[in-house]
Amino acid sequence: MDYLERLRRLSMNAERMGEDDFVRFDLDSVPVVDPKTMALSRIAALVAMGGAEPSFGSLADAAVSAGATAVEIVDVLMGIMDIVGVPRAVAAAPQLAMALGHDLDEVTDEGGSTRGWRP
Template identity: 55%
Template sequence: MAATYRDRLRQIALSEAGIRVADFAPDAAHQHMDVRHIDGKALALARLAALIAIGGADPSFGEHADAAVSAGASADEIVDVLVGVRTIVGEPRVVAAAPQIALALGYDLDGAFG
């Protein structure tokens, strides 16, 4: 019998789900490990939102934006993630992430302002 969402939440809370750091890697081999109910694009966009929220390292933005595009996300959808999380994570996090995401999408903001 398949685990219910309650079973999965309990396992995650107790760290019993066999969830490893590698399970959350953005590469294709681990993209969908133990993620059963959302598609790859939604997962990639959620990971990008989480990266914005924690103020991730600059190289990570490129890696996760690439993963989102590879999963079918458009540049507009990725920017929507920035806009959508702004009221939750705060303006400083979004402002810090915007240039990194722009670079990942092939848009040099420094050149746009220069």
């Protein structure tokens, strides 16, 4: 199914469509966009919607599995901040950090001393 047909089907009233018309994409079935880009896009969408904490873990895992680095994930957060707003980015930062295995309650500054951090 080409992209115009997919857009046409998405624009229809969902009640008139069968379940088979909506195919849930997994990262391995995206026809054109590579899995890493799709995974990073999903993180951006989750941040924009103010998603739940468990979702950050699963999407960060999917992004890393698809080849994304922690730096790229943080770059996505920084890159969408002007669009989604600073409060959404601030709310997502500790959730993404935790999903990437970092606890921002204990942050080490450049001098090596540890200080508590609160959002």
